[in-house]
Amino acid sequence: MVVITGLSGNIGRILYGGLKDKWDIAGIDIKESRELPIRILDIIDYNSIANAFEGVYGVIHLAANANAGGDWKKIVGPNIIGTQNVFRASQESGVKKIIFASSNHVTGLYEKEEPYRSIVTGQYKDLNPADIPQIDHTMPVRPDGYYGVSKVFGETLGRYYSEEFGIQVFCIRIGTVSRNDRPFDVRQYATLFMHADLIKLVETCLENETVKFGIFYGVSSNTWKFWDTGHIKDCLGWQPEENAEKFRS
Ligand SMILES: NC(=O)c1ccc[n+]([C@@H]2O[C@H](COP(=O)([O-])OP(=O)(O)OC[C@H]3O[C@@H](n4cnc5c(N)ncnc54)[C@H](O)[C@@H]3O)[C@@H](O)[C@H]2O)c1
Numbered sequence: 001m002v003v004i005t006g007l008s009g010n011i012g013r014i015l016y017g018g019l020k021d022k023w024d025i026a027g028i029d030i031k032e033s034r035e036l037p038i039r040i041l042d043i044i045d046y047n048s049i050a051n052a053f054e055g056v057y058g059v060i061h062l063a064a065n066a067n068a069g070g071d072w073k074k075i076v077g078p079n080i081i082g083t084q085n086v087f088r089a090s091q092e093s094g095v096k097k098i099i100f101a102s103s104n105h106v107t108g109l110y111e112k113e114e115p116y117r118s119i120v121t122g123q124y125k126d127l128n129p130a131d132i133p134q135i136d137h138t139m140p141v142r143p144d145g146y147y148g149v150s151k152v153f154g155e156t157l158g159r160y161y162s163e164e165f166g167i168q169v170f171c172i173r174i175g176t177v178s179r180n181d182r183p184f185d186v187r188q189y190a191t192l193f194m195h196a197d198l199i200k201l202v203e204t205c206l207e208n209e210t211v212k213f214g215i216f217y218g219v220s221s222n223t224w225k226f227w228d229t230g231h232i233k234d235c236l237g238w239q240p241e242e243n244a245e246k247f248r249s
Contacts, residue, residue, distance in 0.1 A: 001026060001056050002206065005043060005086055006063030008033040011101065011177050011198070015060065018199030023206065028052055029063065043082035046089065053093035058206055061086050061154075062101045065147070068108075072146045079150035087161050097168035099205050100158050103151045104175050104191060104217070104227065107135050108144030119224050122186035129223050136228035137173075137215040155215060162213035169212075170205040174198075175219035175227065182247045190224040194242035197221075204238045211235050220244060 002019070006012050007027025016025055016036060028041040028049065041048045043063050053059060063086070065078045083100075090098055111120050115127055116135075143149045151173075158169035175193040178184060183192050197220045205211075214235050217227035220242040233239045 002058045002060060003028065003053055003056050004060045004062060005029070006061075006101075007036055007038050009062060009066070010179055011174070012036075012062050014177065014195050014198060015062075015202055018195070019203065019206075022203070043085050044077045046085045049085055049089050050092070051089075053090045053095050056090070056093060056095050058097045058099065059086065059090045059095050060099045060101075060202065064101065064150075068103070068105050068147045069145055070147050075146045075150050079147070080153055083150075083154045084157060087157055091161055091165045091167060095167060097170070097205070098158065098161070099170045099172065099202060100154050102155050102171040102173045102215070103148060104173050104219075105144050105148035106141050106151050106155070106173055107139065107227075108148050109142035110135050110139075111144075116226055119190050119226060120187040122189070124224070132224070132226050134228040134230070135217075135226055137217070137231055159213055166212075168208070169214075170208075171213075171215045172201065172205075172218040173215065173227070175217070175225075183244050189244045189248065190222055190226060192220050192222060192242075192244035193218045193240075194220045194244070197240040197242050201232070201236075201238060201240070204236050208236055 001024045004027045008029040008031040027038045029038050030042050141152050155171045161167050162169040175191040176188045181195050183189050216232045219225050219227045221240040223245040
């Protein structure tokens with residue numbers, strides 16, 4: 001059994017569609033959704049979720065305030081308190097692995113500098129995709145708001161739970177997952193994480209039994225991508241296959 005927190009949301013629905021034939025999936029959310037197997041529970045309230053992970057193999061933790069520009073008061077409940085509650089309840093219930101939805105906004109401020117600034121504004125003149133330095137998991141975090149800060153917290157919490165309690169923790173710094181699976185602004189030609197790649201990466205994490213802790217960028221193999229995917233290949237033997245460039249007219 002795999003539990004997805006935030007199952008009613010955009011990514012929850014995509015993953016449910018992609019994983020339900022192979023995995024027994026249940027979800028928790030504060031939002032009802034008739035067509036999904038959801039229990040209405042609020043992750044901010046520890047007592048509400050304390051028993052939600054009994055007998056569960058893996059947790060995909062998506063529930064959050066997903067607004068990258070969200071103010072601290074709205075972020076702190078779901079993203080800090082809620083995330084700690086999910087990790088704690090998972091550990092106390094003997095969950096083997098947690099896949100944590102981190103975000104590219106953990107390193108968002110790199111985009112203020114070249115060549116990233118030119119790429120996200122579509123000024124490709126004088127740039128060669130093969131020469132773009134890829135931002136990777138070893139570089140200092142540079143969050144671009146409280147949302148990004150909250151995701152740094154989640155990654156750090158994940159490291160603690162992995163080292164202290166032996167839970168496998170996969171932190172995926174998700175790029176852009178759009179509902180209609182295509183870019184809708186110029187930045188997304190670099191940042192798009194297409195549904196097929198997302199599902200395959202999560203499947204790979206669910207199946208992996210050797211990685212103890214990892215931070216991975218979740219982005220498709222876009223021509224203009226600037227986040228490293230070599231580390232995923234080294235650790236998980238997987239690489240993205242889609243490329244947002246196919247939508248360029
Ligand atoms: N969509 C993207 O491009 C993207 C990019 C980077 C990271 N992420 C992360 O991936 C995760 C999912 O993103 P999404 O686009 O599906 O967001 P979403 O807003 O569509 O879904 C989030 C879900 O979490 C639920 N939720 C919020 N607070 C809750 C609480 N207190 N208790 C229980 N459920 C709660 C919401 O009701 C919603 O259904 C988030 O953690 C987000 O930060 C998304």
